[in-house]
Amino acid sequence: MDGEEVRQAHGPRDGSQRDGASRREVVNWILGLGAGGVAAAVFYPIVRYIVPPEEAQSAANSVALSVKPEDVKSNSGQIFKFGNKPAILIRTPTGDLRAFTAVCTHLGCIVEYRADLSQIWCPCHNGHYNLQGINVSGPPPKPLTEYVVNVQGDRIVVSRGQAG
Amino acid sequence: MSGTNSRLRALRAWFDDRVGILGEMERLGKKKRVPLHRHTIWYYLGGMTLFLFIVQVVTGVLLLFYYRPNAEGAYESIQFLMTDVHFGWLVRSIHHWAANLMIFTLFIHMFSVLLLRAYRAPREMTWFTGVVLLALGLTLGFTGYLLPWNELSYFATTVGTRIVGVVPWVGQFLLGVLRGGNDVTGATLTRFYALHTAVLPALVFLVLGLHVYLVQRHGMSVPPEVESEEKPPRSIPFLPDFALRDLVGWLAALAVLAALAAYFPAELGKKADPFASAPVGIKPEWYFMFMFQTLKYLPAYILGFEGEAVGILGFGLAGLLLFLVPVLDRPSVRGQRTRLFVWLGIAMIVYIVTLTIIGYAVSPKG
Numbered sequence A: 001m002d003g004e005e006v007r008q009a010h011g012p013r014d015g016s017q018r019d020g021a022s023r024r025e026v027v028n029w030i031l032g033l034g035a036g037g038v039a040a041a042v043f044y045p046i047v048r049y050i051v052p053p054e055e056a057q058s059a060a061n062s063v064a065l066s067v068k069p070e071d072v073k074s075n076s077g078q079i080f081k082f083g084n085k086p087a088i089l090i091r092t093p094t095g096d097l098r099a100f101t102a103v104c105t106h107l108g109c110i111v112e113y114r115a116d117l118s119q120i121w122c123p124c125h126n127g128h129y130n131l132q133g134i135n136v137s138g139p140p141p142k143p144l145t146e147y148v149v150n151v152q153g154d155r156i157v158v159s160r161g162q163a164g
Numbered sequence B: 001m002s003g004t005n006s007r008l009r010a011l012r013a014w015f016d017d018r019v020g021i022l023g024e025m026e027r028l029g030k031k032k033r034v035p036l037h038r039h040t041i042w043y044y045l046g047g048m049t050l051f052l053f054i055v056q057v058v059t060g061v062l063l064l065f066y067y068r069p070n071a072e073g074a075y076e077s078i079q080f081l082m083t084d085v086h087f088g089w090l091v092r093s094i095h096h097w098a099a100n101l102m103i104f105t106l107f108i109h110m111f112s113v114l115l116l117r118a119y120r121a122p123r124e125m126t127w128f129t130g131v132v133l134l135a136l137g138l139t140l141g142f143t144g145y146l147l148p149w150n151e152l153s154y155f156a157t158t159v160g161t162r163i164v165g166v167v168p169w170v171g172q173f174l175l176g177v178l179r180g181g182n183d184v185t186g187a188t189l190t191r192f193y194a195l196h197t198a199v200l201p202a203l204v205f206l207v208l209g210l211h212v213y214l215v216q217r218h219g220m221s222v223p224p225e226v227e228s229e230e231k232p233p234r235s236i237p238f239l240p241d242f243a244l245r246d247l248v249g250w251l252a253a254l255a256v257l258a259a260l261a262a263y264f265p266a267e268l269g270k271k272a273d274p275f276a277s278a279p280v281g282i283k284p285e286w287y288f289m290f291m292f293q294t295l296k297y298l299p300a301y302i303l304g305f306e307g308e309a310v311g312i313l314g315f316g317l318a319g320l321l322l323f324l325v326p327v328l329d330r331p332s333v334r335g336q337r338t339r340l341f342v343w344l345g346i347a348m349i350v351y352i353v354t355l356t357i358i359g360y361a362v363s364p365k366g
Helices: A003-009 A013-050 B002-018 B019-032 B042-065 B072-083 B088-115 B125-147 B150-164 B171-181 B186-218 B238-263 B288-299 B307-323 B340-361
Strands: A062-064 A076-082 A085-091 A097-102 A113-114 A117-123 A127-129 A135-137 A144-150 A155-159 B033-036 B233-235
Touching: A013 B042, A013 B088, A013 B238, A062 A076, A062 B340, A076 A113, A085 A113, A085 A155, A144 B233, B002 B019, B019 B233, B019 B238, B033 B042, B042 B088, B042 B186, B042 B238, B072 B088, B088 B125, B088 B288, B088 B340, B125 B150, B125 B186, B125 B288, B125 B307, B150 B171, B150 B186, B150 B307, B171 B186, B233 B238, B288 B307, B288 B340
Parallel strands: none
Antiparallel strands: A062 A155, A076 A085, A085 A097, A097 A144, A113 A117, A117 A127, A127 A135, A144 A155, B033 B233
């Protein structure tokens, strides 16, 4: 079989080659689409699965504490649960009751009350807040959010909202 | 398009120059040939089992993200997974179904190897590692069954471990080690958790690595009937021909898994309560059914031994004989044409299938 016969058996050379190439391209596209579809069908559920479901936001806008006002000593502080977040109740040396979020604005440690300094203090990186919750030294970038404290008879009620 | 391709090729070459694994694997895969004959279909079962095992590893790791391995929180964590986590039901259901299908393909793979006598020299070690993998697969199934800590799994585990306790002399000791105490408690759960997620998978990786290496080393076994034909069978390269056919099977398996998970999601049932009566119709997983059903038929005492003990020792012996088939089948090793072990294999299949069907057909009251 010489070259001419081969060419005849396989049809005109250039035309068939271009057809073959484009047909292969189409097949590759379809295969690629299929593979992409399978990959998406596998990885989309996996990614959604790993992302944790949204936690139910605590609906609590106010909380009544179990401690009585007269039991909170002057120049002291204590941690309490406000919804699902910790908060701190302090009584200033002058006798005011105040409440703030207890989560440090730096990296989220829980703060505590330092009676020797009369300040709120974060032990993780030595951050200091004054009795208004304002960051006064150390790394905290922002003040602590303040809550509203109301004394109703012998109950202390802490609620969200702008402190007056 | 071509620019991307040439860049990919360059990246591949860069990687190959430094690591060389891909090139070596490609070389081996292209060298390996798969014979084509009327029994070629059975060659796909091992790869299918491997695929299902990979699915198990992936979904198992995903389940670890939410599972809590203690009696107080296990059931609740699965409940949370099934109701609140996106696609949690899908991941758990696929784990459930792939486990069942994997045991199924394992059995088919083993019996096809047995009936085609692919265990003959030099493939004895491949068979030994395969039987060990079957035992590991069944143990993975048994330990995983308890983890959701529901009523059914609690009592199935109580019964299953109790059977170990009847083995003469060492039974009570084994029972205590297995349960982490006298009863099935939270201690059993953490034990089974450690076995199911760490010990057994590590063992499977080791033995499976050896098994796959041996398959690669010896190539595919050609059944004696085909070997003795005049013409040697045609063959195709493993890469890409056989691998692509494998891939089609794997895709089909994935589709079947997704369908089973969507239409028959894994159930959770009621939380285990050690102080509640066992519910009616406690059954083991289907792959233990033939053993469970056999034990029901045994009388309380056989020759002075507890019937259950005789049954357990009998199954132990049968497992040992199965393991030793390449050694026991002397005639086949000598190249003689004997179908003794083929008939034994068929007898085993008939026994397992019959007892399994009876186990499901007979009502629990009967």
